[in-house]
Amino acid sequence: MPYRTIRTLFLLLGGVLLMAGLAGCGTQVERLEPEEVRDLSGAWNDTDSRLVSEEMISDMLSRPWVNDFKRQTGKQPVVIVGTVRNLSHEHINTNTFVNDIQRELTNSGRVTFVASRVERDEIRDERLDQDIHASAETRKAMGQEYGADYMLSGQINTIIDMEGRTQVRYYQVDLTLISLTDNRKAWVGQKKIKKEVVNSKLRY
Template identity: 65%
Template sequence: MKIKTNFLLIGLTAMLLTACSTSVERLDVAEQVDLSGAWNDTDSQLVAQEMIEDSLSRAWISNFHKEQGKSPAVIVGKVRNLSHEHINTNTFVADMERELINSGDVQFVASSGTREEIRAEREDQDLNASEATRKEMGQEYGADFMMQGQINTIIDVDGKTQVRFYQVNLEMVSLKDNRKVWVGQKKIKKLIKNSKLTY
């Protein structure tokens, strides 16, 4: 009887451990997965791609080519998160930077944080590097335009059903005279039905 009871206890313990275990499945990074309805990697990539494509197809870039005879230099500034949820805007900015650089239509200037680190390195070189390999101060390439914007949301909830509306506004501004040369907008609407809905 004792042996039977022990086997039963071992079996129950194994079942409990199996039920509480964590399951991990590796996914293709290109696969679209939306678990909670919140802003995710798919939203970030799709919005960045569509908005950069739109911005590069507008008149401001061809006008600059005609006037200056070269590609404009662009920098991505801040994208403010004005939504109700935590959104890592750094990944969204990185997605936009990748799309801009890989387009080949613009020259791209490093962000302010990156520039500070590089300037510190140049200062160090000024004191410690040989004359032949030292990089001089004052040779930076200035940006012609800055892209900046914001992410907004509107939430509509009824019981266990929720509609999340995202609106991303971006604009391209001339650093020379503060003219807005392009304004873009992308909207995303998601219907979420969940027995444990939170917002």
């Protein structure tokens, strides 16, 4: 076989192998169920957010303050979620955690849950717009909002202990329910999570 033909065949074969190699290194995607637990880095994730919110809200609503308020006023308590601060070593999307809390409160049916400060501002802008553009029959009047009886706020803290290639990540979530009438703490909740991560590249 002529040298030029052999050389051409080798070049073609090399190109095929190169393309196959590049295809093998491409991005691979596996679809997961939203509830499936999959810890990759050991950092705070969606599973932590969901489980912590479920357990803490369940504990909060099982305490005497709910029935005490109903007995004294004859109505369900009105709750608003305030600020949940991230004081941990890592980036945590507290908006996702707050949304999980709001979902648990709303779906419980035990309390009346009202919109956050940001949501209220948007709704108030819409009411102002309705005052100008909406008909009298469909216009929503100002000054008819539910006032919250309690505000739920809290913080997320971490402690990281590391030796060699092993890392222990400790999370502590503290939530406090405060009466807007007299600043009394109606409920104080705490949830702790501890994870051991081996051969972790995460430092903070």
